[in-house]
Amino acid sequence: xxxxxxxxxxxxxxxxxxxxxxxxSYTAEVFRYSDPDTHVxxxxxxxxxxxxxxGDVSYVLEEGDNEGAVVxxxxxxxxxxxxxxRKAKTRLVLYVxxxxxxxxxxxxxxxxxxxxxxxxxxxxxxxxxxxxVAKSLxxxxxxxLLCRLSK
Ligand SMILES: [Ca+2]
Numbered sequence: 001x002x003x004x005x006x007x008x009x010x011x012x013x014x015x016x017x018x019x020x021x022x023x024x025s026y027t028a029e030v031f032r033y034s035d036p037d038t039h040v041x042x043x044x045x046x047x048x049x050x051x052x053x054x055g056d057v058s059y060v061l062e063e064g065d066n067e068g069a070v071v072x073x074x075x076x077x078x079x080x081x082x083x084x085x086r087k088a089k090t091r092l093v094l095y096v097x098x099x100x101x102x103x104x105x106x107x108x109x110x111x112x113x114x115x116x117x118x119x120x121x122x123x124x125x126x127x128x129x130x131x132x133v134a135k136s137l138x139x140x141x142x143x144x145l146l147c148r149l150s151k
Contacts, residue, residue, distance in 0.1 A: 043077040077098070
């Protein structure tokens with residue numbers, strides 16, 4: 001008696017490349033009283049595998065002094081403000097991983113240093129040092145001119 005068996009063999013590409021973050025470390029400043037869900041920065045890792053699972057990347061906030069200050073979107077890598085930011089330390093160091101979906105899974109790690117400011121300083125940081133000095137001198141000149149005129 002002869003039995004016929006059909007086998008289906010799926011050949012998958014090997015997971016050759018680990019995801020690689022654009023940088024080993026990221027730095028960002030964030031205003032302590034930002035609204036929850038405010039964008040902080042987006043982490044990106046590139047994986048050169050062309051097959052879907054091997055090249056798909058997920059992001060995880062692994063450890064660090066997070067204190068619930070930020071949340072990380074696992075698919076997009078976007079870091080956003082969370083409720084805990086208002087009570088966080090002024091400097092937080094977080095560790096994130098980018099892991100592909102291949103077998104075995106490969107990953108990369110990066111750190112994020114967050115400086116939590118108590119004052120919204122966008123108007124200050126948009127000026128250079130020399131612009132700030134020039135504006136300060138201009139203000140002092142105007143004050144001294146007003147003082148002389150009022151005498
Ligand atoms: Ca890969």
